[in-house]
Every structure is written in C-alpha cells, then in structure tokens.
Amino acid sequence: MSKQPFSLLALDPAQQKNLIDLGYTEMTPVQAEALPLALEGRDLIAQAKTGSGKTAAFAIPALHKLNQRNFGAQTLVLCPTRELATQVGAEFRRLARYKDNIKVVVLCGGTSIGPQIGSLEHGAHIVVGTPGRIKDHLRKETLSLASIDTLVLDEADRMLEMGFIDDIENIIEHTPSSRQTLLFSATYPTNIKSLSQRFQNNPAEVVVESIHSDAQITQDFYICSSRDAKNDGLITLLSHYQPETAVVFCNTKQMTQDLCQHLRKHNISAAAINGDLEQRDRDQVLVRFKQKSCRILIATDVAARGLDISDLPVVINFDLPRDPEIYVHRIGRTGRAGKEGKAISIFTAKDRFKVDVIGEYLDRRIDFEAIDTLPQDLKPLPSPDYITLCIAGGRRQKVRPGDILGALTGNDGIDGKTVGKIDVLDFAAYVAIERAHANQALSCLINGKIKGKKFKVRKL
Numbered sequence: 001m002s003k004q005p006f007s008l009l010a011l012d013p014a015q016q017k018n019l020i021d022l023g024y025t026e027m028t029p030v031q032a033e034a035l036p037l038a039l040e041g042r043d044l045i046a047q048a049k050t051g052s053g054k055t056a057a058f059a060i061p062a063l064h065k066l067n068q069r070n071f072g073a074q075t076l077v078l079c080p081t082r083e084l085a086t087q088v089g090a091e092f093r094r095l096a097r098y099k100d101n102i103k104v105v106v107l108c109g110g111t112s113i114g115p116q117i118g119s120l121e122h123g124a125h126i127v128v129g130t131p132g133r134i135k136d137h138l139r140k141e142t143l144s145l146a147s148i149d150t151l152v153l154d155e156a157d158r159m160l161e162m163g164f165i166d167d168i169e170n171i172i173e174h175t176p177s178s179r180q181t182l183l184f185s186a187t188y189p190t191n192i193k194s195l196s197q198r199f200q201n202n203p204a205e206v207v208v209e210s211i212h213s214d215a216q217i218t219q220d221f222y223i224c225s226s227r228d229a230k231n232d233g234l235i236t237l238l239s240h241y242q243p244e245t246a247v248v249f250c251n252t253k254q255m256t257q258d259l260c261q262h263l264r265k266h267n268i269s270a271a272a273i274n275g276d277l278e279q280r281d282r283d284q285v286l287v288r289f290k291q292k293s294c295r296i297l298i299a300t301d302v303a304a305r306g307l308d309i310s311d312l313p314v315v316i317n318f319d320l321p322r323d324p325e326i327y328v329h330r331i332g333r334t335g336r337a338g339k340e341g342k343a344i345s346i347f348t349a350k351d352r353f354k355v356d357v358i359g360e361y362l363d364r365r366i367d368f369e370a371i372d373t374l375p376q377d378l379k380p381l382p383s384p385d386y387i388t389l390c391i392a393g394g395r396r397q398k399v400r401p402g403d404i405l406g407a408l409t410g411n412d413g414i415d416g417k418t419v420g421k422i423d424v425l426d427f428a429a430y431v432a433i434e435r436a437h438a439n440q441a442l443s444c445l446i447n448g449k450i451k452g453k454k455f456k457v458r459k460l
C-alpha cells in the first residue's frame with residue numbers, strides 16, 4: 001500500500017504538527033482505514049493485531065470532536081486491564097498535547113478509589129478505565145456518563161474473555177444512545193458480533209493484516225532430549241540468538257519462578273511475572289523490562305495478558321501451549337510496526353503433538369532441529385545496558401520526567417546522554433541510567449533535590 005500521510009485528514013493544523021513531533025509521519029494501515037470513517041462520525045468495528053496503532057485510530061477522532069469548554073466526560077474508553085488502560089491514557093495525553101488543558105483520567109482497580117474520586121471532581125474530558133472500576137464509580141455516582149459522545153471498547157474480545165460482559169452492558173446503558181461507538185478487537189468471535197449488533201449503529205467494518213499472512217515473524221523450533229534439558233536449552237538459545245530483550249512463556253506460575261532462578265544462576269538478568277505478584281511488584285518488573293535494565297521477562301499467559309510491550313524482538317515458548325490460538329497470540333507480540341520478529345519454541349518428544357497442532361492451525365509445515373545442533377561454546381548473554389533507579393515520588397508528588405532529568409544533569413551531574421527512559425507512575429518514578437554511570441546518578445539523586453524536595457532513591 002502506498003504511504004498515507006496524516007495530512008490527508010482534515011485535522012487541526014496543531015494536531016498535524018503534534019503528530020509530526022511524535023514521529024508519526026504516516027498512518028498505519030488500521031489508521032488509514034479507520035480514521036476517515038471515524039472522523040465522519042461512523043460507528044466502527046475494527047480488527048487489527050496488537051501494535052498496529054489502534055489507540056490513535058480512536059483517540060484522534062475523539063480528540064477532534066472534543067469540546068474543552070464542556071467539563072463533562074465526553075470520551076469513555078473501556079480496556080481489559082490496568083496496564084492497557086494506563087497505556088491508552090498515556091497515548092491520549094500525547095495525542096492531546098495540541099489542545100490546552102485536556103484532562104485524561106485513568107480509572108482502574110488495584111489502586112484506592114478515593115484519589116480517583118478527587119480527580120473526577122475536577123472534571124475529566126476523557127475517561128479511560130477497566131469495566132469493574134468504572135462500574136464502581138457509576139454505583140457511587142462519582143462519575144456521570146451523560147455527556148459521553150464517543151465510547152470505545154478497546155480489546156473487546158479480551159474483555160469478554162475476562163467475563164466483563166455484564167459490566168460492559170451496564171456501563172453502556174449509562175451513556176446517551178446518540179454516542180459514536182468504536183469497537184476494537186483482535187479477533188471477531190460471535191459474542192463480539194452480538195455485542196456490536198446490540199450497541200452499534202450501522203457500524204463500518206475495518207479488517208487489516210491478520211497474523212497468518214504476516215511474514216515478518218520467523219518461527220524456529222527446537223527439540224530437547226528431556227524435560228530437564230529444556231532449562232539448559234534455553235541458556236543455549238539465549239547465547240545463540242543474543243536477544244536484546246525477550247519474553248519467555250511458561251505454562252505455570254511455578255515454572256516462571258524456577259526458570260527465573262535458573263537464568264539468574266547463569267548470570268542472566270531475568271524477572272518473572274505471574275498472577276501472584278502484587279501490583280507494585282508487577283509495575284516494577286514491567287518498568288525494568290521496558291527500560292532495558294532486565295533482559296528477560298518470564299511470564300504466564302494470564303500475567304502477560306494486557307502487557308502491551310511493543311518492539312519485542314524475540315518471543316520464546318519455553319512451554320508450548322495446547323491451544324494453537326494461544327501460540328499465535330504469544331508470537332504476535334513480536335514483529336510489530338514493520339519490524340522483524342522472531343519466535344523460538346523448545347519442546348520435548350512428549351510435546352511433539354503440540355507442534356503438529358500449531359502446524360495444522362497455521363496451515364504450514366513446521367521444521368525443527370535438535371537443540372544440540374546449536375554451537376555449545378557460545379558467548380553468554382551480556383548484562384543489560386541500563387540500571388533502573390526507583391524514586392519514591394511520582395505524579396501525585398508532581399514529579400515530572402523533566403524534573404528528574406534536571407536533577408540528574410544539573411551541576412556536577414551526569415551527561416544527559418547516559419539517561420534512558422523515564423517512567424513516572426502515580427507514586428513512584430523510574431529512570432534508566434547506563435550501567436557505568438548508575439552509581440554517580442544514584443548519588444546525584446540522593447544528595448540533590450527534585451523540585452526542591454528530597455525523595456528516597458534506590459537501585460532496582
């Protein structure tokens with residue numbers, strides 16, 4: 001398809017400039033199809049894989065028609081998980097930079113409801129949240145949906161999978177029927193069709209690139225002699241492929257922990273993420289992974305659900321799933337946004353049937369090799385490039401990325417070039433520093449002040 005710049009759309013010139021500043025030079029395929037329809041006011045049902053830029057496909061039209069002077073919530077986005085809602089909120093804030101004083105509020109469970117009520121009292125133009133928590137606010141009457149004119153159901157299939165259907169219906173009933181409804185879903189099962197039929201008005205359908213036709217993910221399979229041999233097999237794979245980062249999927253929580261210990265014993269920086277982790281630990285693990293201060297993230301499918309990690313170069317199936325759809329879902333986390341991705345799977349003879357099931361599902365022949373055919377005298381995986389420092393103050397303490405950068409690079413500070421990603425969450429902030437400069441950065445922050453205040457700082 002030919003290149004489609006955003007200038008084809010009748011957007012506010014200030015938004016055109018903002019998009020260029022964000023590095024969005026052309027529309028992604030789902031944006032090119034969805035945006036003209038959504039800007040016309042049509043209801044939409046859009047199907048596109050993860051990482052295809054769906055957020056902007058609904059955020060741009062919602063912002064386009066938003067009236068800042070109206071303080072009632074005008075856009076409501078429902079997302080399946082807290083992580084996704086947080087990401088959608090962040091993307092909305094970036095895309096809203098061209099208008100002054102747009103308030104975006106993210107409402108999810110797992111954090112106390114009090115502060116959320118406080119921010120709603122100040123008026124919110126855009127509300128993003130998970131169905132459970134939005135419903136709580138409706139029940140408490142701390143949120144009104146009477147002036148919603150854009151309703152977005154993001155990752156609708158996953159919300160239904162997670163059993164949110166009743167909550168969603170209840171929430172939609174609180175919104176005006178004159179609203180525009182945009183439904184996004186990676187798959188299109190019958191329950192999504194019926195949701196659409198009940199709540200959408202003559203929706204336009206947009207379908208782009210399914211994973212089956214996606215040649216950007218190479219899939220390698222290796223057979224191991226035994227269950228135990230898989231542990232060392234993974235070390236060999238990591239040394240061979242040398243991924244900058246990778247997500248390793250296991251079928252059980254216990255396995256994520258065991259494997260994490262095994263990798264650490266081999267001096268590989270790894271962290272496990274599973275449903276048992278407290279929200280705060282989950283956030284920390286994710287931030288470290290995204291900041292490249294931890295190379296390998298070991299996850300179960302449940303824990304990985306809702307983690308929107310883009311730019312993943314490699315996905316590894318340490319355990320193959322029984323269900324080929326889960327396999328496709330896992331490997332869909334790599335090869336995004338036109339980049340090449342790699343999916344590597346290891347299995348034992350006992351699990352050979354799973355490879356066959358995947359081959360049938362993908363309708364292709366799967367070749368595999370013995371893991372022992374890989375060279376054994378390989379370079380170990382190096383330490384990560386960055387170290388993450390955790391600052392005990394976040395958005396609630398009015399800490400902003402610029403303040404942290406200022407504190408780091410001020411008099412006698414470190415070179416700004418050695419500072420990586422900065423993530424400011426509600427009550428904590430995280431900053432990635434190049435390994436060699438981490439100690440100096442730490443003492444800078446410990447001895448100095450951020451916004452005139454002292455905060456506790458530690459290495460993660």
Ligand code: ADP
Binds near residue numbers: 028048
């Ligand atoms: P999805 O919801 O489809 O999984 P996202 O909306 O999260 O995808 O977008 C994935 C990534 O692509 C994000 O980092 C986003 O900022 C980026 N992105 C979105 N649209 C564009 C664009 N037109 N050009 C460049 N990057 C984009």
Ligand code: MG
Binds near residue numbers: 051054055154
């Ligand atoms: Mg998304």
